[in-house]
Amino acid sequence: MKNLFYNFFLYAIIASLIESCSIFNTSTIPKKAYLTDEKLINAIELTNCILDSITIFDIVFNDSIKNELNSNQIPIIETFGARDPMIFVPKGYAEIHINRAALSSYLAEYSAKDKKKLNVYPEYLLCLLLLHEVGHINYHDYGLFFDDSSTLNTQMTLAKEMELRADRFAANCIKKKIDNYGPCMLDASMISMSISSMSWNLSMNRIVYHWSDITNSKMYDQSYSHPNLELRFLVLANEFTNSVDSVDSNDLIEDFLKRRQENPLDTLFIKGKH
Ligand SMILES: [Zn+2]
Numbered sequence: 510m511k512n513l514f515y516n517f518f519l520y521a522i523i524a525s526l527i528e529s530c531s532i533f534n535t536s537t538i539p540k541k542a543y544l545t546d547e548k549l550i551n552a553i554e555l556t557n558c559i560l561d562s563i564t565i566f567d568i569v570f571n572d573s574i575k576n577e578l579n580s581n582q583i584p585i586i587e588t589f590g591a592r593d594p595m596i597f598v599p600k601g602y603a604e605i606h607i608n609r610a611a612l613s614s615y616l617a618e619y620s621a622k623d624k625k626k627l628n629v630y631p632e633y634l635l636c637l638l639l640l641h642e643v644g645h646i647n648y649h650d651y652g653l654f655f656d657d658s659s660t661l662n663t664q665m666t667l668a669k670e671m672e673l674r675a676d677r678f679a680a681n682c683i684k685k686k687i688d689n690y691g692p693c694m695l696d697a698s699m700i701s702m703s704i705s706s707m708s709w710n711l712s713m714n715r716i717v718y719h720w721s722d723i724t725n726s727k728m729y730d731q732s733y734s735h736p737n738l739e740l741r742f743l744v745l746a747n748e749f750t751n752s753v754d755s756v757d758s759n760d761l762i763e764d765f766l767k768r769r770q771e772n773p774l775d776t777l778f779i780k781g782k783h
Contacts, residue, residue, distance in 0.1 A: 512555060528620070543633070544613040552635035553585070556643075558693035559636070559686050559700075563643055565605065575604075583646060590598070596638050598645045605642045612638075626713070627706035633699055637679055644678030661729040663769065668734040676741060680704075680748035701749040708742035715739060728769035758763055 553565050562581055569575050569584040578584060582601065588606045593609035598604065612635075620631040645651065650671045686697035715727045730737045736744075743765055747758040 536558045543617055544609050544635070546630050548616075548635065551632045552639060555632060555636045555696055556639040556694060558691075559640065559682050559697055560643060561682075561685075563647075564640060565643070569609075583643065596642060598642050598651045600651050602651060603646045605639065605646075619710070625717070626710045629703045629706050629710070630699070633696070633703040637700055639706070640679035640682050641675045643682075644675030647678055648674060650675070659732045661726060661731065662733060663729060664733065666733050669730070669736045671743065672735050672741070676745055677748065680745055684749065704742060704749065708739070708746045710737040711742055725769050725771060728765065738771075767772075 514527055550567065553567060556565050564582050566574075566578065566582060566584045568587050570587075575584050575586075584604050586604050586606045588608050590608065593608040593611065594604070595615050596605065596607050616631040616634060620629050620634055622628060648671070683697045683700050686693055687701065719727050728737060728739070730740075735741075740762070743758075743762050747762060750758040
């Protein structure tokens with residue numbers, strides 16, 4: 510654990526320093542991120558550049574266009590239900606559904622320029638989300654996460670394993686592009702840096718704003734379908750570390766898992782902290 514946080518911090522700082530390499534001009538990033546057509550198209554173009562044999566289509570409104578697509582062409586369908594998840598693959602369909610309002614709030618929360626946070630470009634974050642959903646389609650685990658309850662827990666479930674598998678799919682697509690020196694190599698590198706920045710921001714958010722939470726409730730999984738978001742980004746960031754760093758990034762994951770067990774769940778429930 511020696512110099513663990515120092516190294517992690519240094520990595521995140523380097524990420525913020527080289528952000529000028531991006532195809533997206535820093536000066537065009539609004540203070541409040543929201544999902545405009547331009548951002549969506551940028552993210553789709555980048556996702557398609559990172560994917561090899563699969564293509565994502567722009568929002569498809571017309572069923573006849575949808576029916577003409579082959580199995581390697583994934584349509585994006587916009588949904589408007591107030592309770593629809595921000596992005597998901599519906600049960601039985603090889604489609605990505607987006608709820609633009611929910612997705613906008615998420616991107617705004619994690620991409621907004623904030624002095625206390627490392628910058629994360631909404632296009633890069635959205636590209637990661639799209640790659641994750643393509644991962645679900647690739648493994649045919651469509652919409653299984655809907656059978657869910659929201660209770661704090663640390664229990665590993667099949668649904669959580671599927672989430673991590675889809676995360677790993679996204680990471681592998683990005684890593685392949687970084688290694689191949691292809692047309693989107695720089696942006697693929699920037700997505701990996703954004704993952705480190707997200708990981709840093711999530712950890713900082715918990716440490717700075719929830720330091721008095723002795724139950725460590727922010728470290729638990731919030732449902733039986735998805736692992737804790739901070740933990741997921743630690744695992745994702747670990748996918749991009751080389752053999753020299755890997756001891757440190759593994760330590761970060763182990764430290765997280767150890768610390769969230771320091772206050773057992775029954776303490777959480779007794780105190781009514783869920
Ligand atoms: Zn998922």
